[in-house]
Amino acid sequence: MTEKTFVEELRQIVGKANVLDGSVDLQLYQYDGFLEERRPEAVAFVHSTEEVARVVEVCNRHGRPFVPRGGGTNLTGGTIPFKGGLVIEMIRMNRILEVDCTSLWARVQPGLFNLELGNALAPMGYQFLPDPASQKAATLGGNVAENAGGPHCFKYGVTTNHILGMTVVQADGQVVQLGGTAPDPLGYDLPGVFVGSEGTFGICTEIVAKIARLPESVKTLLAIYDTIDAGSRTVSAIVAAGMIPATLEMMDQLVIQAVEASLHCGLPLDCATVLLIEVDGLRDDLELQAKAIEDLCLAHGAREVRQAKDDTERNLLWAGRRGAFGAVARLAPSFLVCDGTVPRTALPEAIRKVAEVALKYDLRIPNVFHAGDGNLHPLILFDWRDADQKARVLKAGMEILALCASLGGTISGEHGVGLEKLEAMRLVLSEADIETQRRVKRTFDPRNLANPGKMFPAPEEVVCAQ
Numbered sequence: 001m002t003e004k005t006f007v008e009e010l011r012q013i014v015g016k017a018n019v020l021d022g023s024v025d026l027q028l029y030q031y032d033g034f035l036e037e038r039r040p041e042a043v044a045f046v047h048s049t050e051e052v053a054r055v056v057e058v059c060n061r062h063g064r065p066f067v068p069r070g071g072g073t074n075l076t077g078g079t080i081p082f083k084g085g086l087v088i089e090m091i092r093m094n095r096i097l098e099v100d101c102t103s104l105w106a107r108v109q110p111g112l113f114n115l116e117l118g119n120a121l122a123p124m125g126y127q128f129l130p131d132p133a134s135q136k137a138a139t140l141g142g143n144v145a146e147n148a149g150g151p152h153c154f155k156y157g158v159t160t161n162h163i164l165g166m167t168v169v170q171a172d173g174q175v176v177q178l179g180g181t182a183p184d185p186l187g188y189d190l191p192g193v194f195v196g197s198e199g200t201f202g203i204c205t206e207i208v209a210k211i212a213r214l215p216e217s218v219k220t221l222l223a224i225y226d227t228i229d230a231g232s233r234t235v236s237a238i239v240a241a242g243m244i245p246a247t248l249e250m251m252d253q254l255v256i257q258a259v260e261a262s263l264h265c266g267l268p269l270d271c272a273t274v275l276l277i278e279v280d281g282l283r284d285d286l287e288l289q290a291k292a293i294e295d296l297c298l299a300h301g302a303r304e305v306r307q308a309k310d311d312t313e314r315n316l317l318w319a320g321r322r323g324a325f326g327a328v329a330r331l332a333p334s335f336l337v338c339d340g341t342v343p344r345t346a347l348p349e350a351i352r353k354v355a356e357v358a359l360k361y362d363l364r365i366p367n368v369f370h371a372g373d374g375n376l377h378p379l380i381l382f383d384w385r386d387a388d389q390k391a392r393v394l395k396a397g398m399e400i401l402a403l404c405a406s407l408g409g410t411i412s413g414e415h416g417v418g419l420e421k422l423e424a425m426r427l428v429l430s431e432a433d434i435e436t437q438r439r440v441k442r443t444f445d446p447r448n449l450a451n452p453g454k455m456f457p458a459p460e461e462v463v464c465a466q
């Protein structure tokens with residue numbers, strides 16, 4: 001009876017057609033990019049801050065947890081309704097509300113896809129810099145909640161560096177403004193606290209994002225190597241020489257072969273690795289920068305360095321890099337994307353150790369990574385129908401995170417913690433560190449209704465229905 005009332009109350013707010021509670025519909029919302037699954041009790045599509053606030057208020061009254069969902073592309077179980085309850089689907093709040101090219105910000109709704117913001121800004125000569133490889137399907141709300149990175153974040157920083165403010169429906173349904181259009185928010189840096197909170201503090205319903213001029217010119221280089229060691233040594237050498245390219249991306253042979261088979265980008269199939277390097281800025285300066293980088297690549301063992309001749313060649317190379325995860329799907333029925341970081345100088349050792357993990361667990365692990373940031377993405381291939389393989393994959397994933405931590409890195413470069421890395425948090429944080437973070441959660445969400453069970457290992461607060 002109570003359950004019916006919960007769903008009926010939701011329907012009164014968002015309309016009958018905007019609440020799903022049939023079992024086939026709900027099945028679609030029990031997954032994201034991670035390996036776990038859990039079915040929600042209902043899904044509500046929301047269209048405004050007011051609707052979100054009213055829906056959250058109903059969740060509070062009924063003691064139901066809720067999970068905001070954007071594109072559902074996160075790779076760590078962030079949108080899986082681990083404790084049941086309501087999935088709040090943000091995808092229809094997808095408008096650009098205002099762009100101010102003088103003060104350099106755009107006010108947008110959170111369900112807007114990252115690429116759509118880029119496409120709208122480009123004709124005006126502007127861009128939003130965080131560019132996750134999933135940008136076609138990942139929303140700004142998801143980018144904020146995961147503090148997403150991307151190839152260009154090596155030079156320009158991750159999402160938190162590009163958010164000025166937001167409107168948030170807190171876990172009790174109250175609407176607040178964190179920051180605004182001015183660069184220095186008063187009081188504590190609450191936009192900074194909210195970014196990366198993975199839906200555990202509440203729901204952002206509007207975002208003020210910094211925008212930047214598009215660079216006058218761009219040059220894209222592809223350095224080709226016969227050993228991974230040589231490629232990864234070059235990454236450190238470029239940074240040590242005082243150069244900060246816009247991107248420094250790496251793909252290994254298995255990934256290159258999968259990309260070529262599906263996207264035909266002209267990558268060499270016989271090399272061990274390629275580095276995709278882009279420099280951007282004033283036209284006059286770029287020739288020199290590109291030449292200096294080419295020389296460094298050759299000095300560190302590149303067998304060849306190609307330069308994209310025009311936008312068509314450049315776009316093709318980027319299609320390959322951005323399409324790498326999708327292309328790897330042709331190598332196995334499933335794969336787990338690991339996301340850890342190591343200091344750049346430790347890249348060669350980290351890659352060698354990942355290969356040892358692959359041998360130990362008898363698994364194939366191709367690599368694609370944001371090498372400039374030391375952000376590894378070993379992709380552990382397996383068949384999800386085989387329980388033994390899945391168990392080995394989870395162990396191998398944990399071992400890779402442990403090796404990142406032991407090399408002085410950390411367990412999440414950009415994909416967040418979600419459900420996947422709850423226990424791995426203990427590899428880098430002490431119990432006191434974790435408890436301090438839990439206290440922040442309790443301040444925002446004392447009843448633990450907003451995306452419970454994520455980010456921090458137990459002990460955890462209990463959902464207390466009124």
Ligand SMILES: Cc1cc2nc3c(=O)[nH]c(=O)nc-3n(C[C@H](O)[C@H](O)[C@H](O)COP(=O)(O)OP(=O)(O)OC[C@H]3O[C@@H](n4cnc5c(N)ncnc54)[C@H](O)[C@@H]3O)c2cc1C
Pocket residue numbers: 032033067068069070071072073074075078079090110131132133134137138139140141142143144145146147148149150151198199200202203204205325326414415451
């Ligand atoms: C092929 C592929 C490539 C990827 N490449 C990258 C990459 O280069 N860099 C990178 O950082 N990530 C990458 N990712 C991971 C993922 O795309 C990002 O984490 C992205 O930011 C998630 O956006 P989303 O809209 O899909 O969010 P979802 O997956 O829907 O949600 C992610 C988290 O955000 C919360 N959330 C969603 N909307 C809101 C909101 N409005 N308010 C509060 N919380 C909210 C959810 O509860 C969840 O915890 C990749 C994923 C794939 C599948």
